[in-house]
Amino acid sequence: MTTEIKRSQETHQTLWDLSVPGRSGIRLPNSDVPEQALPDASLLRDELPLPELSELAVVRHFTQLSQKNFSVDTNFYPLGSCTMKYNPKINDVVASTPGFSAIHPLQPEETVQGALELMHNLQGILQEVTGMPASTLAPLAGAHGELSGVLMIRAYHERNGDSKRKIMLIPDSAHGTNPSSASMAGFDVVTVPSDEQGNMDLKALEAVADDNLAGLMITLPSTLGLFDPGIVKICGIVHKAGGLVYGDGANMNAIMGRVKLNDLGFDVVHLNLHKTTSTPHGGGGPGAGPICVGEKLVQYMPSPVVERQGTAGQETYKLVTPPDTIGALSAGHGNFGVLVRSYAYLRALGADGIRQASGDAVLNANYLMKRLKHVYYLPYDRTCMHEAVFSGKWQRVEGVKALDVSKRLIDYGVHPPTMYFPLIVEEALMIEPTETESKETLDSFVDVMIAIASESTKSPEVLVAAPHNTPVGRLDEARASRQPDVRYRA
Ligand SMILES: *Cc1c(COP(=O)(O)O)cnc(C)c1O
Numbered sequence: 001m002t003t004e005i006k007r008s009q010e011t012h013q014t015l016w017d018l019s020v021p022g023r024s025g026i027r028l029p030n031s032d033v034p035e036q037a038l039p040d041a042s043l044l045r046d047e048l049p050l051p052e053l054s055e056l057a058v059v060r061h062f063t064q065l066s067q068k069n070f071s072v073d074t075n076f077y078p079l080g081s082c083t084m085k086y087n088p089k090i091n092d093v094v095a096s097t098p099g100f101s102a103i104h105p106l107q108p109e110e111t112v113q114g115a116l117e118l119m120h121n122l123q124g125i126l127q128e129v130t131g132m133p134a135s136t137l138a139p140l141a142g143a144h145g146e147l148s149g150v151l152m153i154r155a156y157h158e159r160n161g162d163s164k165r166k167i168m169l170i171p172d173s174a175h176g177t178n179p180s181s182a183s184m185a186g187f188d189v190v191t192v193p194s195d196e197q198g199n200m201d202l203k204a205l206e207a208v209a210d211d212n213l214a215g216l217m218i219t220l221p222s223t224l225g226l227f228d229p230g231i232v233k234i235c236g237i238v239h240k241a242g243g244l245v246y247g248d249g250a251n252m253n254a255i256m257g258r259v260k261l262n263d264l265g266f267d268v269v270h271l272n273l274h275k276t277t278s279t280p281h282g283g284g285g286p287g288a289g290p291i292c293v294g295e296k297l298v299q300y301m302p303s304p305v306v307e308r309q310g311t312a313g314q315e316t317y318k319l320v321t322p323p324d325t326i327g328a329l330s331a332g333h334g335n336f337g338v339l340v341r342s343y344a345y346l347r348a349l350g351a352d353g354i355r356q357a358s359g360d361a362v363l364n365a366n367y368l369m370k371r372l373k374h375v376y377y378l379p380y381d382r383t384c385m386h387e388a389v390f391s392g393k394w395q396r397v398e399g400v401k402a403l404d405v406s407k408r409l410i411d412y413g414v415h416p417p418t419m420y421f422p423l424i425v426e427e428a429l430m431i432e433p434t435e436t437e438s439k440e441t442l443d444s445f446v447d448v449m450i451a452i453a454s455e456s457t458k459s460p461e462v463l464v465a466a467p468h469n470t471p472v473g474r475l476d477e478a479r480a481s482r483q484p485d486v487r488y489r490a
Pocket of ligand 1: 081
């Protein structure tokens with residue numbers, strides 16, 4: 001009995017391992033129709049191997065599997081640049097309202113006016129938050145927004161007969177999706193270095209800003225968690241050379257309600273609604289990466305854009321295609337369920353709430369930075385924004401890597417921070433607490449980080465072998481994502 005209990009809870013038995021011939025979780029009623037002969041054997045499939053189990057065994061199996069998941073609903077999740085804030089459940093309730101969840105993208109527009117109104121209103125809020133005059137909700141993720149943004153920049157230069165502009169500048173701290181998007185759109189990527197403070201090196205920027213320049217992709221705040229005070233100058237240099245500025249707004253959680261990106265000189269910016277506006281994410285989606293654009297790019301936006309027509313009290317909403325559009329990005333109109341959650345979140349907060357959320361996010365990150373900077377090396381010792389990037393350099397002296405610190409955190413019930421990114425920080429540990437965590441949670445996280453730092457000198461072998469209390473230890477992550485094998489073979 002004991003072994004059986006242990007077996008089902010601690011090992012990785014499949015339903016087939018638990019199967020007992022003849023056991024069943026269902027009982028079908030006696031047939032009350034005449035029996036019919038089966039079709040010709042060539043039309044029948046082989047024996048279907050299904051596990052035979054009681055209902056209780058199935059429920060336990062899946063419940064136990066679900067408990068092996070790490071989630072923001074169970075534990076602290078300071079995964080830098082991913083903004084793993086709490087996802088209010090009311091957003092899910094709103095999104096599952098049948099008027100939103102039971103409609104189809106090909107339904108006639110007059111039958112989905114409410115959904116279109118929501119999309120139109122969301123466009124409006126995002127325009128207000130970014131200060132940009134137009135937007136579309138079509139991109140399905142941050143990287144998808146980037147791709148549409150750089151395709152629009154390409155369309156703009158081509159229309160101006162300026163197609164020799166092939167250079168896309170990208171800072172050395174950038175997220176990997178930035179150079180990928182630029183090269184997918186046919187640009188040659190040139191890296192701009194950061195200076196000692198972590199800001200963009202303006203001299204280096206000026207040196208490469210010539211008439212081959214298509215544009216610059218810049219993240220604000222940067223992936224070092226820093227607000228570059230030279231941002232207006234940077235945009236000015238790019239514009240003077242005839243280029244456009246793409247803003248990666250995935251880190252908008254630090255500045256929403258506080259900075260108008262249009263005024264800084266951005267021509268297009270994407271937002272990561274799944275990060276900033278609290279919709280569940282992880283494991284590949286779904287997400288939403290709307291783009292907000294300045295005057296120069298409005299005509300190139302991907303379709304659809306939701307427009308309001310008619311007079312007050314008699315408004316109707318329509319899906320429209322901008323005149324010089326780069327095209328549609330997907331079969332539907334965007335990840336609608338994410339858009340509904342996002343709208344619910346933004347309306348619940350209101351303008352003051354949005355401003356307070358970004359303020360609290362920055363406050364929480366600075367609190368962690370101040371409390372931890374004597375224990376972990378802080379490469380850029382200045383006020384941070386939504387996240388603080390530490391380095392595991394001091395711990396490496398003992399043979400302990402940032403990876404080991406991260407794996408040990410799992411034993412303490414904390415999700416690892418983002419590691420080894422940005423690439424310009426050695427042994428990087430990028431910590432983003434978000435605004436939804438309490439001071440008590442932040443304090444216990446600090447205690448854990450201090451305990452791990454002390455273990456790294458007293459018992460480094462414990463860290464190197466961590467995690468110790470998870471169903472599986474260290475996985476071959478690269479192979480898991482390149483050759484995923486999620487099929488059961490009997
Ligand atoms: C998350 C992130 C992205 C990519 O967003 P996805 O939705 O994962 O495609 C791009 N840039 C930065 C800075 C990010 O943090």
